Amino acid sequence: xxxxxxxxxxxxxxxxxxxxxxxxxxxxxxxxxxxxxxxxxxxxxxxxxxxxxxxxxxxxxxxxxxxxxxxxxxxxxxxxxxxxxxxxxxxxxxxxxxxxxxxxxxxxxxxxxxxxxxxxxxxxxxxxxxxxxxxxxxxxxxxxxxxxxxxxxxxxx
Amino acid sequence: xxxxxxxxxxxxxxxxxxxxxxxxxxxxxxxxxxxxxxxxxxxxxxxxxxxxxxxxxxxxxxxxxxxxxxxxxxxxxxxxxxxxxxxxxxxxxxxxxxxxxxxxxxxxxxxxxxxxxxxxxxxxxxxxxxxxxxxxxxxxxxxxxxxxxxxxxxxxxxxxxxxxxxxxxxxxxxxxxxxxxxxxxxxxxxxxxxxxxxxxxxxxxxxxx
Numbered sequence: 001x002x003x004x005x006x007x008x009x010x011x012x013x014x015x016x017x018x019x020x021x022x023x024x025x026x027x028x029x030x031x032x033x034x035x036x037x038x039x040x041x042x043x044x045x046x047x048x049x050x051x052x053x054x055x056x057x058x059x060x061x062x063x064x065x066x067x068x069x070x071x072x073x074x075x076x077x078x079x080x081x082x083x084x085x086x087x088x089x090x091x092x093x094x095x096x097x098x099x100x101x102x103x104x105x106x107x108x109x110x111x112x113x114x115x116x117x118x119x120x121x122x123x124x125x126x127x128x129x130x131x132x133x134x135x136x137x138x139x140x141x142x143x144x145x146x147x148x149x150x151x152x153x154x155x156x157x
Numbered sequence: 158x159x160x161x162x163x164x165x166x167x168x169x170x171x172x173x174x175x176x177x178x179x180x181x182x183x184x185x186x187x188x189x190x191x192x193x194x195x196x197x198x199x200x201x202x203x204x205x206x207x208x209x210x211x212x213x214x215x216x217x218x219x220x221x222x223x224x225x226x227x228x229x230x231x232x233x234x235x236x237x238x239x240x241x242x243x244x245x246x247x248x249x250x251x252x253x254x255x256x257x258x259x260x261x262x263x264x265x266x267x268x269x270x271x272x273x274x275x276x277x278x279x280x281x282x283x284x285x286x287x288x289x290x291x292x293x294x295x296x297x298x299x300x301x302x303x304x305x306x307x308x309x310x311x312x313x314x315x316x317x318x319x320x321x322x323x324x325x326x327x328x329x330x331x332x333x334x335x336x337x338x339x340x341x342x343x344x345x346x347x348x349x350x351x352x353x354x355x356x357x358x359x360x361x362x363x364x365x366x
Contacts, residue, residue, distance in 0.1 A: 007332050010339065014310060018316055045343050049295075049311050054195040055204040061194075065215045067284040069179045072219065110183040 001038060009039050013046050165233030175223035182222070188217050189235055192313075196236060199308050200243040202293065210246060214239045227324060236309070236323045242302050295345045303338035310335055 012025050025090045029035050167188065173181035193214055197207035217238050225234060296304055305324060309315045310331075319330045324331070 009330065010336050011317075014317070014335075033253055041343065042339060045339055045346065046311065047291045048288065048346075049307075049342070050284075050285070051199060051292055051312055052289045054198045055207075057190050057194055060191055061208070061212075062183055065212055065219075066179060066183040067187050068212075068216060069182055069219045072216070073177065095308055156271060 001034070005035070006024075009042055012039075013043055165227070165229075165231050168227035169229065171218075171222045171227075173223060174219060182215075184217055185218075185231070189232055190264070192232065193235055193239055196239050196308070196313060197243055199312055200240075200305070201246060202297065203238065206246070210242055214242055233315075233319055233322050236313075236315075237325070240305055244305060245258070247301050262336055291349065294349075295342045298345055299338055299341055303334050303341065306331055306334040307338040307342075316356075 007027055008017065012022055017025065029039050044130075167185055170181040170185040174185070193211045194207055197210040197214070198204055201210060214235060221238075222286060229254050250322075277290065296307065299307065302324075306320055309323060315323065317331045320327045320331045326334075333363045
């Protein structure tokens with residue numbers, strides 16, 4: 001049996017042949033035992049295929065999808081918002097982040113604020129600090145002078 | 158097998174969906190959920206997976222509502238999305254099995270859904286179940302492209318033209334895949350019969366072509 005005849009048998013089975021062609025082919029099947037056998041077998045296979053009824057639609061199926069689409073719709077409306085709205089929101093986000101970083105730089109997490117910032121300085125403490133500062137500075141310059149003098153002497157021939 | 162009408166009200170529902178009317182989309186889901194779930198179940202052979210797949214199909218349709226061109230029937234467009242999704246799932250399933258070295262891929266003996274017996278007597282009910290099982294087993298052994306065509310033709314009642322539209326192939330390809338699927342099923346059933354009778358494994362079609 002040629003390919004064309006095979007496809008015509010299949011078309012006949014599936015109801016795809018125009019009525020006139022279907023009538024001609026049926027007449028030919030009646031006349032030709034080999035063709036008749038081929039068609040009988042094909043038809044038995046086709047009609048033998050059977051599947052159970054499918055499971056019923058689960059309750060609330062459409063409503064669950066509706067809920068998902070509403071969520072998506074909310075996301076979609078944001079992406080479809082005018083450019084200036086999205087730009088303003090983005091700018092606000094950047095400024096907020098920058099301010100946050102700045103505050104973090106000034107007062108890092110886990111560190112206490114300096115006492116001088118939060119409290120009024122005790123006059124006695126200030127005096128002591130100044131005295132220490134003064135003596136340290138004096139000591140530093142004395143040491144530097146001594147160092148300069150020795151170096152100069154050593155360097156001279 | 159309805160003729161392709163350009164005035165399918167589903168297109169209008171999709172247009173309204175694209176304009177933000179989610180209620181219109183819910184109506185579309187209600188109109189097509191049964192056939193979509195059935196198709197996914199027949200392709201995947203598992204009601205749980207079919208439910209997830211059908212939900213995914215509708216969500217994809219929702220996202221594409223603004224892009225789709227209203228041609229033919231809405232359900233053929235939905236079928237196309239379902240087909241692509243289910244065939245991808247089947248491919249992934251095969252890949253996973255291959256990576257796990259599993260041998261019997263389709264588990265055709267495990268009934269996907271156990272429906273109540275509609276047949277009047279126990280003998281008929283038993284016979285129906287035997288046929289369902291044999292059909293599932295045979296379909297599971299078909300290559301994906303033949304399985305898709307056979308299910309659309311035999312169980313969804315689509316014409317060659319509609320199947321071609323759903324699968325994005327020519328009518329000639331539909332015809333050829335369907336015929337090959339039939340031959341293969343004959344061969345599978347022939348082997349099963351021979352095994353049941355204890356005869357050597359010769360198919361009914363072997364030696365004929």
